[in-house]
Amino acid sequence: MILSFPNMGPNVYAFKTLFEQLDIEVVLPDPTNREAIKIGVKYSPEFVCFPFKATLGDFVSAIKKGADTLVMAIDCGPCRFGFYGAVQERLLHDMGYKNVNIIPLDQADLLDFKWVKTLQELSSKRDLFAYSKFVKAVIFFLKKAKLLSDIQTAEGLFRAYERNQGDTTKVFNTVINKLDQANTLKELRSFKNLIKEDFNTIDVDRTRTPLRVAIFGEIHISLEPFVNVDIRRKLGEMGVEIHQNLSLWDWVSHKFHLNFHRKWLEHLSHPYVPMDIGGECQWVLGEYIDRAQTGFSGCVHVYPFTCMPEVTARTIITNKLKNIYDLPIIFFSFDEHSGTEGMRTRLEAFVDLIESRRKHKLGIENISLEDDQRNFYKSNGSHFFQECFQLLQTQ
Numbered sequence: 001m002i003l004s005f006p007n008m009g010p011n012v013y014a015f016k017t018l019f020e021q022l023d024i025e026v027v028l029p030d031p032t033n034r035e036a037i038k039i040g041v042k043y044s045p046e047f048v049c050f051p052f053k054a055t056l057g058d059f060v061s062a063i064k065k066g067a068d069t070l071v072m073a074i075d076c077g078p079c080r081f082g083f084y085g086a087v088q089e090r091l092l093h094d095m096g097y098k099n100v101n102i103i104p105l106d107q108a109d110l111l112d113f114k115w116v117k118t119l120q121e122l123s124s125k126r127d128l129f130a131y132s133k134f135v136k137a138v139i140f141f142l143k144k145a146k147l148l149s150d151i152q153t154a155e156g157l158f159r160a161y162e163r164n165q166g167d168t169t170k171v172f173n174t175v176i177n178k179l180d181q182a183n184t185l186k187e188l189r190s191f192k193n194l195i196k197e198d199f200n201t202i203d204v205d206r207t208r209t210p211l212r213v214a215i216f217g218e219i220h221i222s223l224e225p226f227v228n229v230d231i232r233r234k235l236g237e238m239g240v241e242i243h244q245n246l247s248l249w250d251w252v253s254h255k256f257h258l259n260f261h262r263k264w265l266e267h268l269s270h271p272y273v274p275m276d277i278g279g280e281c282q283w284v285l286g287e288y289i290d291r292a293q294t295g296f297s298g299c300v301h302v303y304p305f306t307c308m309p310e311v312t313a314r315t316i317i318t319n320k321l322k323n324i325y326d327l328p329i330i331f332f333s334f335d336e337h338s339g340t341e342g343m344r345t346r347l348e349a350f351v352d353l354i355e356s357r358r359k360h361k362l363g364i365e366n367i368s369l370e371d372d373q374r375n376f377y378k379s380n381g382s383h384f385f386q387e388c389f390q391l392l393q394t395q
């Protein structure tokens with residue numbers, strides 16, 4: 001058996017570790033590219049969600065590299081995500097890949113432990129030795145998922161201060177490679193320090209006072225840079241500090257009922273959407289309110305074209321929340337036609353707008369940029385974010 005799974009940015013390395021630790025041979029699809037999207041679009045139903053098409057393209061890429069078993073997360077949620085695996089398997093069979101299976105990995109509630117059975121069946125070992133291996137594989141997966149989230153945090157912060165455009169991207173890619181190579185607990189335990197050391201080599205201008213922008217939205221679009229036209233990098237290279245809670249770690253800890261930040265967002269969004277209607281709708285609304293109350297300059301909402309839950313969130317923000325909280329927000333819906341130039345122009349205009357709003361607001365309140373920055377960092381960001389910020393300030 002040769003196993004594979006679709007791309008979701010660097011998060012594929014956490015899944016790779018999980019399966020390799022169970023002695024399963026893994027091939028990764030090529031990074032998502034035009035060709036994969038073209039294939040996904042060609043063989044998918046026209047009005048299906050864009051992540052369906054992109055992941056179908058990834059599957060074909062993996063099959064061409066030898067994969068015969070594909071893993072696709074499923075959910076019992078209210079939108080189309082629950083059907084991806086079953087429909088994609090039929091499509092692949094129709095395309096002539098008759099011997100390929102898609103194994104559904106149930107992630108509706110990780111505390112019902114259906115995923116344990118799936119992993120046991122995939123590794124086909126159930127003895128005591130396999131049990132300890134299994135625990136180790138899960139620990140490695142969780143540790144790598146958390147570290148990937150920390151790398152994302154550091155990247156979002158450091159890029160806004162880099163003197164030479166591209167330095168942060170280089171360090172980011174190097175650290176991701178090192179994480180992929182790290183396969184002992186000892187290495188993983190000290191990896192946080194390695195992230196800080198590597199990002200600390202970037203030549204930064206610490207006198208800057210960047211705008212602070214939060215990115216949120218549908219999970220596949222938010223985490224896969226090819227499908228979101230690398231929006232984090234583009235915005236970061238305009239000198240904007242990027243804050244993004246959404247990560248694989250954020251999602252997994254939520255599904256283990258350990259993510260209290262998400263509970264807080266659910267509480268904030270409850271008057272507008274009192275239940276999970278699919279996608280990230282509930283949490284997008286919570287994030288918008290939370291970011292408005294904590295001193296952000298603006299927000300970016302990213303989602304796939306035709307994604308019903310995210311369009312619902314957008315409508316509630318535009319018609320209701322924007323009038324109450326008045327935090328500038330820009331919306332990007334992505335599909336196979338999304339391109340760089342239109343997005344860059346809109347982002348530049350957005351950055352100009354939030355810059356002039358900040359000047360105006362601070363002028364009225366008679367607060368300097370430096371004081372505004374100090375107040376913001378006192379109460380925002382995870383512990384790791386604070387550590388990175390201290391590094392920046394003392395470099």
Ligand code: SF4
Binds near residue numbers: 051081278307310
């Ligand atoms: S969240 Fe949106 S894109 Fe994802 S399956 Fe549901 S409707 Fe489709």
